[in-house]
Amino acid sequence: MKGILVVHSFSGNTFSVSEKVVNKLKKEGxxxxxERLETTEKVKNGTPLSDIHLKNMPDLSSFDFVILSSPVHGGGVSSVMKKFIISSDSINGKDIFCFVTHFFPFAWMGGNSAISQFKKMCSEKNANVIDSSVVNWKNKKETGIGETVSKALDYVNSLCQK
Ligand SMILES: Cc1cc2nc3c(=O)[nH]c(=O)nc-3n(C[C@H](O)[C@H](O)[C@H](O)COP(=O)(O)O)c2cc1C
Known part of the structure; x- marks a missing residue:
């Protein structure tokens, strides 16, 4: 199966988990x-979406599976990832796996609300989040990275069986 992982990562956490996901999927054949989303100018907390300009706009249309990943910002999806979703035409009709990384130790402290936002934004673009995961960065013992990697693999395998 051919897929793409589109990631926004401000300080590198989400990108490092994304690399682990991609490496595992490659290992499985x-x-x-x-593709890491980049902006033409630095985005600050509170920058309106209309002032965010993406340098790259990945085209999802040729891919069998799509994974989106974002840090949690203010209890939601990062504004750069929001900008990508609302601007993307090729997201239409896709079955998606998404995950977020956040600072707090439990998913209910921001991670779950960001996932709900991901689902809502995707459904407004006629895309379907079929599974998701949260990485709690502060909790060193059980960060959820392994679980995220295996859920991503399960998602891809489920699409293979369709
Ligand atoms: C502007 C901003 C807002 C944030 N808001 C939250 C938040 O609401 N809840 C949370 O748990 N972490 C929050 N964080 C922490 C990040 O979600 C966390 O450190 C994440 O792993 C960073 O991912 P990145 O390195 O890929 O950017 C925030 C970080 C920034 C910079």
Whole structure:
């Protein structure tokens, strides 16, 4: 299966988990690309979406599976990832796996609300989040990275069976 992982990462946490996901999927024989969203100017907390300009706008149309990943910002998806979702035409009709990384130790402290926002934004673009995961960065013992990697693999395998 051919897939793409589109990631926004401000300080590198989400990107490092995304690399682990991609490496695992490659090991399992999938053809997967990773693309990190970049902006033309630095985005500050509170920058309106209309002032965010993406340098790259990955085209999802040719991919069998799509993974989106974002840090939690203010209890939601990062504004750069929001900008990507609302601007993307090729997201239409896709079955998606998404995950977030956040600082607090439990998913209910921001991670779950960001996932709900991911689902809502995707459904507004006629895309379907079929599974998701939260990485709690502060909790060193059980960060959820392994679980995220295995859920991503399960998601891809479920699409293979369709
Ligand atoms: C502007 C901003 C807002 C944030 N808001 C939250 C938040 O609401 N809840 C939370 O748990 N972590 C929050 N964080 C922490 C990040 O979600 C966390 O450190 C994440 O792993 C960073 O991912 P990154 O390195 O890929 O950018 C925030 C970080 C920034 C910079």
């Amino acid at each position: 999938h053809d997967v690309y990773i």
